[in-house]
Amino acid sequence: MSDTRTPTGGTLLTPFNIVAGLILLIGAVITVLRFTGGLAAVSNLSDYNPWGLWIGFDLLVGVALAAGGFVTSAACYIFGLKRYHSAVRPAILTAFLGYALVVFALHYDVGRPWRLPYPFIVQPGTTSLLFEVGACVALYLTVLFIEYTPAALEWLGLKRARSIVVKLTLLLTIFGVVLSTLHQSSLGALFLIAPSKLHPLWYSAYLPVYFFISAIIAGLSMVIFESSMAHKYFHDKMDDTHLAEADGVALGFGKAASFVLFGYFIIKVVGLAVDNNWHYLVSGWGAWYLVEIIGFVLLPCYLYAVGARDKNVKLIRRTSGLAVLGIVLNRFNISLIAFNYHLPSSERYFPHWMEIGISVFVVTVGVLVYRFIVTHMPILYEHPDYKEEH
């Protein structure tokens, strides 16, 4: 019988590892089915609904929640808020893994992975929004990889290479902000081509602005949420600096998220006014729209504000979960729920269980890679050889 004990004496057969192992196994089987049997073998995608859960969740939600990378590095390195420095590495790691998994999951939807570079070398459709999104995601993933490498290089003991990369920090941060601004908004602009398919309450000429502003909210909330998860499960990996700054990060980011949420609410109301969509609010779709706006925009805005006023870190951390759910709901509404709203229910899209399986598989891969990196590399603590550098 094989040894199931870790080098430190603990067992590998924990409930988490068993569940994760099962998910990976099922994900591997579905992956084989997808790439041998095509989309029809594992998905409910059709000509009416060519974009399903893999685009709505894995891509749109993934990219939005990965915005914490550019938000945190911009706050620290461009706006000079050095008190948030301890949050930069976890945020960059989350963003890097988020974008890497977006590209990974995109293969399931697009297929034929060897053709991924085609838009750049075979058919450069430079007037297409998808080209811009593809170019920005490719470039930003590269930027995030370079931004993440100092932690890996410290772990590997490659001091010279690390010192070169660290010198690029400000340049990479500026690239990150520019690229994120471009493609976060372009993801919203993708839906501008479908005014007759997306319900008027969600369709707006301001969709690119909505996507960008909500991505900032997602980024701020995800940093707080990820920090609270890390506190719960990787407390022993955090050094004194990280522990001391964690509450300040939650309070500062919670306050910023509250203000941005308030602004987001205002521009959503402006969108209603500009398109004269008030009468839709008294319909069933209107009720669902109000659930999103009141329950997942105004409520987290208020709770963040109360948390920031009262210095209630626990409230802010719980609110971050609500705000993250709100981003998921918003992207689902735009890409799945309110999309093709006019079709009869028999033609409406609901994901196949194997589509959900792949999304769970992708998230599990992300959690496992995150766990490996934070338990091996200086993400939640500063490497002792470089403590004097900040």
Next chain:
Amino acid sequence: MEGQIFTLQDFMYSTKSITYLVIVAALILFPIFWRFLTSRDE
């Protein structure tokens, strides 16, 4: 009939008027919200 929208001019007049009122409300609400958010800061 008064209040009905027949032309693009009517539509723009109506929506712009309401949008301007929303913006004025936002300009009043933003500082109030900012005070609520920061009033207990040191």
